[in-house]
Amino acid sequence: MGIGLVNLLVIILGCLVAVCLTISDDSIARFNVLDYGAVGDGKHDDSDAFTRAWKDFCMVDAQIAVFHIPRDMLFLLKPVEFSGPCKARKLDFQIFGDLVMPKMEYWDDKDKGGAWIFFAFVQGLVMYGNGHVDGQGSDWWVDGGERYRPTAIIFHHCSYLQIHGLKIVNPPKIHIKISRCSNVRFSLLHLTAPESSSNTDGIDISHSINVDIQDSFIGTGDDCIAMINGCSNINIANIACGPGHGISVGSLGGHGQYDTVEGVKVTNCKFTGTSNGVRIKTVPGGSGYARNITFENIIFESVENPIIIDQFYSYAGSKNQVTPKNKAVSVSDIIYKNISGSSLSTSGITLHCSDAVPCTGIVMDQVNITLHNTRHRTNKIYSDCSNAQGHSTSTFPPVQCLQE
Numbered sequence: 128m129g130i131g132l133v134n135l136l137v138i139i140l141g142c143l144v145a146v147c148l149t150i151s152d153d154s155i156a157r158f159n160v161l162d163y164g165a166v167g168d169g170k171h172d173d174s175d176a177f178t179r180a181w182k183d184f185c186m187v188d189a190q191i192a193v194f195h196i197p198r199d200m201l202f203l204l205k206p207v208e209f210s211g212p213c214k215a216r217k218l219d220f221q222i223f224g225d226l227v228m229p230k231m232e233y234w235d236d237k238d239k240g241g242a243w244i245f246f247a248f249v250q251g252l253v254m255y256g257n258g259h260v261d262g263q264g265s266d267w268w269v270d271g272g273e274r275y276r277p278t279a280i281i282f283h284h285c286s287y288l289q290i291h292g293l294k295i296v297n298p299p300k301i302h303i304k305i306s307r308c309s310n311v312r313f314s315l316l317h318l319t320a321p322e323s324s325s326n327t328d329g330i331d332i333s334h335s336i337n338v339d340i341q342d343s344f345i346g347t348g349d350d351c352i353a354m355i356n357g358c359s360n361i362n363i364a365n366i367a368c369g370p371g372h373g374i375s376v377g378s379l380g381g382h383g384q385y386d387t388v389e390g391v392k393v394t395n396c397k398f399t400g401t402s403n404g405v406r407i408k409t410v411p412g413g414s415g416y417a418r419n420i421t422f423e424n425i426i427f428e429s430v431e432n433p434i435i436i437d438q439f440y441s442y443a444g445s446k447n448q449v450t451p452k453n454k455a456v457s458v459s460d461i462i463y464k465n466i467s468g469s470s471l472s473t474s475g476i477t478l479h480c481s482d483a484v485p486c487t488g489i490v491m492d493q494v495n496i497t498l499h500n501t502r503h504r505t506n507k508i509y510s511d512c513s514n515a516q517g518h519s520t521s522t523f524p525p526v527q528c529l530q531e
Contacts, residue, residue, distance in 0.1 A: 154189060154190035154191060155189065155190065155191045155192075155193060156184075156187040156189040156191070156192045156193070156215065157192075157193045157195060158180045158181075158183055158184040158187075158192070158193065158194050158195065159180075159195045159197065160173065160176050160177055160180045160194075160195065160196055160197075160202070161176075161197060162180070163176040163177075163179045163180040164176040164179075165177065165180075165202060167197070167200030167201060167202050167224060168200075168201065169201035169202070169203055169227055170203065171203065172203055172204070172205055173202045173203055173204055174204050174205040174206075174207050177202070177204060177207055178207055178208075180194060181194065181207075181209045184213070184215075184218075185209075185210075185211060185212075185213035185214070185215075185218075185249075186213070186214060187214060187215055188214045188215070189214075189215045189216075190215065190216050190217065191215060191216070191217045191218075191219060192213070192214075192215035192217070192218055192219065193219045193221060194218070194219065194220045194221065195221045195223075196221060196222050196223055196224045196226070196256070196258060197223055197224050198223035198224050198257075198258065199224065200224040200225070201224065201225045201226075201227055202224055202225065202226050202227070203227050203229065204226055204227070204228065204229075204243070204244070205229055205233075205234075205238070206234075206238045206241065206242065206243055206244075206245070206277070207243075207244055207245070208242075208245045208247065209244070209245065209246045209247075209249065210246075210247045210248055210249070211247065211248040211249035211250065211285075212248055212249070212250060213249060213250070213251075215251075216251065217251055217253065218249065218251050218252045218253065219253050219255075220252055220253065220254040220255075221255065221256050222254065222255070222256035222257075222258040222260070222293065223256045223257060223258050224258045225258050225259045225260070225261065226244075226258065226259070226260045226261065227261045227263065228243050228261065228262045228263050228264075228277075228279070228298075228299075229263075230263055230266060231263075231266040231267050231271055231299070232266070234277075238277070239275040239276070239277060240274055240275050240276070240277065241277055241278070242277060242278050242279075242280070242281040242304075243262065243277045243278065243279050243280065243298075244260075244279065244280045244281070245280075245281050245283070246280070246281070246282045246283065246285055247282075247283045247284055247285070248283075248284045248285070249282075249285045249288070250285070250286045250287055251286075251287045251288075252285065252287075252288050252289070253289045253291075254288075254289070254290045254291070254293060255289075255290070255291040255292050255293075256292060256293075257292060257294070258294070259294045259295075259296060260279060260280070260293065260294060260295045260296070261295075261296050261297060262279045262295065262296065262297045262298030262299055262302075263297060263299075264276075264297040264298050264299040264300075264320065264324060264327065265297065265324075267299035267300070268299070268323070268324045268325060268327075268348075271299060273300075273325070273326060276299040276300035276326070277298075277299050277300060278298065278299075278300050278301040278302075278303075278304050279295050279298035279299075279300075279301065279302050279303065280295070280302070280303050280304070281303075281304045281305075281306065282303070282304070282305050282306070282308055282311075283306045283307060283308070284306075284307045284308065285305075285308045285311070286308060286309045286310050287309075287310045288308060288310070288311045288312070289311075289312045289313075290303075290311075290312070290313045290314075290316065291313075291314050291315050292314075292315045292316070292317075293313075293315075293316050293317070294316075294317040294318075295316075295317075295318050295319075296319050296320070297319070297320050297321075297324070297327075298320060298327060299327075300326055300327060300328075301326070301327065301328045301329075301330075301331050302318040302320070302327065302328065302329050302330065302345075302347070303316075303318070303329070303330045303331070304330075304331045304333075305330065305331070305332045305333070305335050305338065306333050306334055306335065307333075307334045307335060308335045308338070309335060309336045309337055310336075310337045311335065311337065311338040311339070312338075312339045312341075313330070313338075313339065313340045313341070313343065314339075314340075314341045314342050314343065315342055315343060316329075316330075316340075316343035316344070316345070317343065317344050318330070318343070318344070318345045318346070318347065319344075319345075319346050319347070320346070320347045320348050321348060322346075322347075322348055322370035322371070323348060324347070324348035325348055325349065326348070326349050327347045327348040327349050328347060328349045328350045328351075328352075328353050329345035329347050329349075329350065329351045329352055329368075329371070330345070330351075330352045330353070331350075331352075331353050331355055332352070332353070332354050332355065332358050332361065333354075333355040333356050333357055333358065334356065334357035334358070335357070335358055335361075336358070336359050336360055337360045338358070338360070338361045338362070339362045339363075339364075340352060340361075340362070340363045340364075340366065341362075341363075341364045341365050341366075342364075342365045342366075343365070343366055343367070344366075344367045345366060345367070345368050345371065346368070346369055346370050346371060347370070347371045347372075348370070348371065349371060349372050350371060350372045350373065350374065350375045351366065351368035351369075351371045351372070351373060351374055351401075352366070352368075352374045352375070353374075353375045353376075353377070354375070354376050354377070354388050354391060355377065355378075355379070355386075355388075356379060356384070356386040356387065356388065356415075357386070357387060357388075358387075358388045358389075358391070359387075359388070359389050359390045360390045361388075361390065361391045361392070362391075362392050362394075363391075363392070363393045363394070363396065364392075364393075364394045364395050364396070365394075365395050365396065366393075366396045366397075367396075367397050367399070368396060368397070368398045368399070368401055369397075369398055369399035369400045369401045369428075370399075370400050370401060371401050371402070372401060372402050372403050372406075373398055373401045373402065373403035373404045373405060373406050373430070373432075374393055374396065374398075374404075374405055374406070375403070375406045375407070375408060376388050376391060376406070376407045376408070376417050376420060377406075377407060377408035377409055377410075377417065377440065377456075378408045378409060378410055378440050379408070379409045379410065379413060379415060379417060379456045380409045380410040380411075380412065380413015380414060380415060380455070380456040381410045381413060382410075382413075383412050383413055383414075383454075384413055384414075384415070385413070385414045385415045386409075386413060386414075386415040386456060387415045387416055387417075388416075388417045388418075388420070389416065389417070389418045389419045389420075390419050390420075391419070391420040391421070392420075392421045392423070393405060393420075393421070393422045393423070393425070394421075394422075394423045394424050394425075395423075395424045395425075396424075396425055396426075397425075397426045397427075397428065398425070398426070398427050398428065398430050398433075398468070399428045399429065399430075400428070400429050400430070401430050401431070402430075402431045402432065403430070403431065403432045403433075403435055404425070404427050404430045404432065404433040404434060404435070404468075405422045405425060405433075405434055405435075405463075406432070406435045406436075406437070407420070407435070407436045407437070407458055407461065408435075408436075408437045408440035409437070409438045409440060409455065409456035409458065410440050410441070410456070411438070411439055411454070411455060411481070412454050412455075413454065413455065413456050414454055414455075414456060414457075415456050415457070416456060416457040416458070416459065417456060417457070417458050417459075417461075418457070418458070418459045418460050418461075419460050420460070420461050420462070421461075421462040421464070422434075422461075422462070422463050422464070422466065423462070423463075423464045423465055423466075424464075424465050424466075425463075425465075425466040425467075425468070426466075426467060426468050427466075427467070427468025427469060427470065427496065428468055428469060429469055429471055429499050430468065430469070430470060430471060431470070431471045431472050432470070432472060432474070432477060433466075433468060433470050433475055433476070433496050434463060434466070434475070434476045434477065434494075434496070435476075435477040435478075435479075436458055436461070436477070436478045436479065436480060436486055436489075436515070437477070437479050438455050438456070438458065438479060438480050438481045438484070438486070439479055439481070453483045454483065454484075455481040455483055455484035456484070457484050457487075458480065458484075458486040458487075459486065459487045459488045460487075460488040461486070461488065461489050461490070461517075462490045462492075463489075463490065463491045463492070463494055464490075464491075464492045464493060464494075465492070465493045465494075466493070466494045466495070466496070467494070467495045467496065468496060468497075469496070469497050469498065469499035470496050470497070470498055470499060470508060471499050473498060473507065473508055473509060474508075474509060474510065474511045475496035475497075475498070475508045475509070475510065475524050476491075476494070476496065476510035476511070476512070476522075476524060476526055477510070477511045477512075478510070478511070478512040478513065478515040478526065478528070479511070479513060480513060480514035480515045481514060482513075482514050485514040485515065485516055486514065486515040486516065486517075487515075487516045487517065488516070488517055489515050489516065489517030489518075489529060490517050490518060490519070491517075491518075491519035491520070491522045491526060491529060492519070492520050492521065492522070493520070493521050493522075494519070494521070494522040494523065495521075495522075495523050496508065496523065496524065497523075508524050509524050510524045510525065510526045510527065512526050512527055512528040512529070513528065514528070515528050515529065516528070516529075517529050517530070518530040518531065519531055
């Protein structure tokens, strides 16, 4: 989806909301951050003004409450927390101005490693607008320390959450994190960070149910979208991913944990120049399952590892751990359908499964991955498959451990 079309859709959405807000004005309570002392010059700290505005916004008993961040202004915010529950039946959070995070040197040690903007226990929040959210992450990427970097926005224990048109650039770490949320819908997001920025995932999802992510562009230094643990009924559609590490289930089972992900559908997505395409990754010695997962109508363009299941995934700090050889997260009922594109590596399909807990129910149908010839003198591409059970039809390169 082109950026111009995304902006047009956001403007149309904003106009429709504005029209709706004029229909029954008496039932609407509006809270403009400027009325609470926000300056909006990008230099003065506007955190207190936002916090005071949220308190009144959350406590008002109205049909619709509107939290308004005006356009053509830049608001500098230190870490802020927006907590519920709130009283209004509908909560509109309008981001038309730009938000900017303080440079790393201005962060208090107690705030590092958490969230910059934190929403908790809020029901029915609708966030939209064409403002930018700037994490100013470049200093953090160089010497901020992985565990000290803040996530740009965290939604925790939120339900019936809708986010439309949000633009986040250059966060120190993750762009958006969803934790213990339900009935979430994201669309028209634009999440970007340089390919060289480490651990700048686009969206991380954990312990959440009924999450839809649609019609968005995500280009980062890590996973475009990652489903980490406790996730079910996740629908991802029409995502342009790249650069980044692709769309991942996992990693699961780290530190010997019991982790689960099920009921995932990834459709109509395009991956361009990513290090991975669609990936399932589990750590040896863990337990739990990744099951009932479908990847359908996928296009790869110059992707390093287009299709990969890795039950031997290692992460920083895991290489020296002693793990039981007879334990692994179960991977089952995985469907790959109508998938095509080019691979930068000669291994277009990789299924590295455990001999103790093999992958089962793997289905490949109408899969065609060819070699991108910028690196290789040969046109040969192959699959790398071990301990995987299932069947394939019309699949290239052929997957020898799957029945045809």
